[in-house]
Amino acid sequence: SGAVSVTAQGGDFLLGAGNISAANDITLNASGKANLTNGTLSSSSGAVSVTAQGGDFLLGAGNISAANDITLNASGKANLTNGTLSSSAGNISVSAVSTTSADGISLTGGNVSALNGTVTLQGSSATGTGVRVSNATVGAQKAVISGSSSTGHGFSLTNTTLQGDLSDLMNVTLSSKGSGAGATNILDSSVVNTSNRDTLLNMTIGGMTTVDMSGAAIYENATQAWVQDYGNASAPNNGWVFSNTTVNAASADLKGVGFNHSNLTINNGNLNITNNASSSLANNNITVTNGSFSVLAKAGSLSLSGTNITANNISVQVNRGGVLLNGAVVNSTVGGLDIVAGLGDINVSTSCITAVNNVSLRAMTGAADLTNAALNSSTGAVSVTA
Structure with missing residues (x-):
């Protein structure tokens, strides 16, 4: 009925297919990585915060839900593949860093929903993709997607469904600031169409971005x-x-x-x-x-x-x-x-x-x-x- 706070001072935090539920805030801190693969975190009236100070954040097919904000920070990569993040009244923020060819943030086949707030995905990768969203759904009032890479892709959004107030791109901020001159970005026709293309082309993203014109x-x-x-x-x-x-x-x-x-x-x-x-x-x-x-x-x-x-x-x-x-x-x-x-x-x-x-x-x-x-x-x- 109250709050939950867990600190792993000596290494990794491993939840596996476990379940942590609370009425108020849930706070997890690990000095290593945070492995919540297939796990569930649920706060009915509060916020959820997970910090992996010394490694990766792994969600897999896990589920994190909160009434208020969801904040996920990793000093390594964040793998959200097939995972679900849902905030009913707050914001969702994911921040991660990959020092290898692995993606900074990988959201493949998952769902991120903050229909009354802002979704922020901020990731970087040395030679991979800073933020990759593929075969996934993102819904929010606003979205900020910021990815950087030295030679790979700053961000890549393919087969992505933008819901809520995002589909016309008026409430979407895209940035590859910090990327090297050899890096590019990718947006396919699931994101860009004839009705929102002019909005996109008026953006200053910071790098070369591929846009599928679908024959137009x-x-x-x-x-x-x-x-x-x-x-x-x-x-x-x-x-x-x-x-x-x-x-x-x-x-x-x-x-x-x-x-x-x-x-x-x-x-x-x-x-x-x-x-x-x-x-x-x-x-x-x-x-x-x-x-x-x-x-x-x-x-x-x-x-x-x-x-x-x-x-x-x-x-x-x-x-x-x-x-x-x-x-x-x-x-x-x-x-x-x-x-x-x-x-x-x-x-x-x-x-x-x-x-x-x-x-x-x-x-x-x-x-x-x-x-x-x-x-x-x-x-x-x-x-x-x-």
């Missing part, structure tokens, strides 16, 4: 130039990787942009893309008529694998990363082709590259993989530096 055009005006900069001074790595979309423009000068599985048609000018962070231009069809194609990536690597490119001249420069161009068909119809990897390898395996003038591949500090590649110049030279 991102720009459609064959006689006008598309000029767009999605970065800003406070978040120079901000930008969008549009997937399953089309572009039809006279010319395009874009910053903070990538494309996957898309068709880009430039009718009478150049296509220039500049990114401060890692991006992708994979599995596209890019046709530039009466103009050149150039892409500059100032940090991170760049993938153009599986992409077909036709343009007068073609230039690909990655200052602090490598270039993946395997399985691609690249044709410079008037001039030459120049690919530079300032800090990494160039991979053009199984690709067909042709140009009228010179073909130049320069891996300034890395290797060049030409396995089963065809490099041809009709009037110039072909050179590979690695």
